[in-house]
Amino acid sequence: MQKKLIPKKSKPEELDEEDAKKPAKGTPELLRGFRDILPEEQGRWNLIRDTVRALAEAYSFDRIDLPVLERSDLFQRTIGKSTDIVEKEMYVFTDPSNRSVALRPEATASAARAYIEHGMLERPQPVKFWYEGPMFRHDRPQAGRYRQFYQAGLEVFGAEEPIIDAQLILIGKKFFEAIGLPVKVQINSIGTPECRSAYLTELVSYFRPFRSKLPEDDKRRLQKNPLRLLDSKEEYTMGLLGDAPQILDWLDEKSKEHFMRVIEFLDEVEIPYELNAHLVRGLDYYTHTVFEFMPEGEEGEKAQSALGGGGRYDGLVGLLGGRPTPGCGFAIGMDRIARALADKGINPPQCPPAQVFFAQLGDAARRVGLRLYEQFRAAGIPVAEAAGKNALKAQLEVANKLGVGLTLILGQKEVLDGTIIIRDMESGAQETIDASKVVSVVERKLQKESGVTPAIHSPVSDV
Numbered sequence: 203m204q205k206k207l208i209p210k211k212s213k214p215e216e217l218d219e220e221d222a223k224k225p226a227k228g229t230p231e232l233l234r235g236f237r238d239i240l241p242e243e244q245g246r247w248n249l250i251r252d253t254v255r256a257l258a259e260a261y262s263f264d265r266i267d268l269p270v271l272e273r274s275d276l277f278q279r280t281i282g283k284s285t286d287i288v289e290k291e292m293y294v295f296t297d298p299s300n301r302s303v304a305l306r307p308e309a310t311a312s313a314a315r316a317y318i319e320h321g322m323l324e325r326p327q328p329v330k331f332w333y334e335g336p337m338f339r340h341d342r343p344q345a346g347r348y349r350q351f352y353q354a355g356l357e358v359f360g361a362e363e364p365i366i367d368a369q370l371i372l373i374g375k376k377f378f379e380a381i382g383l384p385v386k387v388q389i390n391s392i393g394t395p396e397c398r399s400a401y402l403t404e405l406v407s408y409f410r411p412f413r414s415k416l417p418e419d420d421k422r423r424l425q426k427n428p429l430r431l432l433d434s435k436e437e438y439t440m441g442l443l444g445d446a447p448q449i450l451d452w453l454d455e456k457s458k459e460h461f462m463r464v465i466e467f468l469d470e471v472e473i474p475y476e477l478n479a480h481l482v483r484g485l486d487y488y489t490h491t492v493f494e495f496m497p498e499g500e501e502g503e504k505a506q507s508a509l510g511g512g513g514r515y516d517g518l519v520g521l522l523g524g525r526p527t528p529g530c531g532f533a534i535g536m537d538r539i540a541r542a543l544a545d546k547g548i549n550p551p552q553c554p555p556a557q558v559f560f561a562q563l564g565d566a567a568r569r570v571g572l573r574l575y576e577q578f579r580a581a582g583i584p585v586a587e588a589a590g591k592n593a594l595k596a597q598l599e600v601a602n603k604l605g606v607g608l609t610l611i612l613g614q615k616e617v618l619d620g621t622i623i624i625r626d627m628e629s630g631a632q633e634t635i636d637a638s639k640v641v642s643v644v645e646r647k648l649q650k651e652s653g654v655t656p657a658i659h660s661p662v663s664d665v
């Protein structure tokens with residue numbers, strides 16, 4: 203039974219030396235390229251998730267949840283055997299039933315599988331899905347590139363009209379506007395497999411005389427996946443691209459017409475875009491329109507990494523054995539977006555901060571506290587506590603750190619009397635009130651903009 207989670211074709215020297223060096227014993231540490239998204243980051247993640255969800259619902263996309271683990275051939279057949287993702291980056295392993303499975307590197311292939319598997323061709327078309335979740339690619343970790351990262355995506359199956367491409371780009375642009383990150387749309391068309399094949403012959407003839415000088419990776423691309431030469435990051439190759447044949451000149455009439463219409467629609471809704479003749483994307487299933495959302499502004503442009511990307515994939519469902527069905531979609535990289543938000547100092551709170559703190563003295567007070575909590579929850583007022591601490595002083599210190607306006611104090615005496623003390627944390631003033639009225643009194647005090655009313659002083663022994 204083989205259960206090793208290693209990328210399929212890793213040579214020993216490509217294995218992560220840093221991870222391999224980690225001691226097996228001692229405190230377990232994160233694997234390289236994996237990370238925890240801590241509570242203090244969750245405000246930004248909530249903003250991203252809530253915005254995606256609101257937009258997807260506004261445009262009538264239905265949520266779909268797809269498994270993290272799929273048969274590995276799903277990705278080999280769709281993303282393409284000679285792509286970096288399939289060749290080098292997939293976490294492929296044999297499961298206990300001796301099947302070759304992979305942690306999904308993306309979700310479009312899974313969405314197409316689900317569309318076929320659940321007979322969605324029979325539903326009213328187009329079928330529109332949205333999803334979010336973790337993806338896995340064993341790429342070299344660096345800023346904005348992780349081995350487990352999160353995407354949110356929108357996919358439309360069963361519509362070939364160019365308006366779909368344009369509307370998806372519009373939704374993506376609206377998403378970035380809504381969260382406050384300016385992006386540039388880059389767009390290109392890579393036509394149909396037929397016109398692409400004539401173009402590739404031309405592209406390969408153009409590069410062949412330079413073959414011996416090409417960097418190793420690009421030599422391999424020239425042989426296996428020449429289209430990817432267009433987005434090579436190697437200086438030598440990039441220098442040759444200026445005179446290279448351009449795919450737009452090789453598009454057939456139908457592909458040209460499709461692309462022109464997408465662009466016309468974008469003009470109509472005033473979405474600015476840049477034509478990028480070198481944009482080809484790293485997945486083989488695309489046809490016609492491809493696009494990316496690039497960060498704008500100095501920092502983002504330096505990073506040169508897309509915050510999202512997508513395109514049309516009219517052959518994908520057919521590739522998987524389904525009745526040929528057109529499709530188009532895009533996904534955004536949530537980690538990169540969260541990072542860009544942090545760089546801009548956008549830091550929304552994870553949840554509304556507690557306005558009230560509950561301090562107890564003894565077990566009887568703790569018991570009453572349980573009921574009080576429920577009453578405040580029903581009233582929608584978040585309450586914090588430090589149940590692990592016994593001394594009032596220590597509890598008040600926590601309340602101070604949390605920055606709450608009011609602390610409720612319940613000691614033995616108050617439990618017996620059916621009362622509770624309310625302390626204004628700013629002035630230190632305290633008043634004792636009937637415990638049964640505490641929620642309405644607190645509500646009133648919180649509503650008052652100018653803070654709490656003057657206290658009827660009632661000191662507690664160890665305040």
Ligand code: HAM
Nearest residue numbers: 308310347348351508509510511512513531532533535
């Ligand atoms: P992709 O361009 O491979 O497309 O990924 C989409 C986005 O995911 C990227 O623009 C980037 O923001 C983010 N991303 C990719 N790899 C990483 C990584 N290693 N670490 C952090 N973020 C990353 C797709 O996956 C297609 N399925 C998109 C699509 C949907 N096309 C049609 N429908």
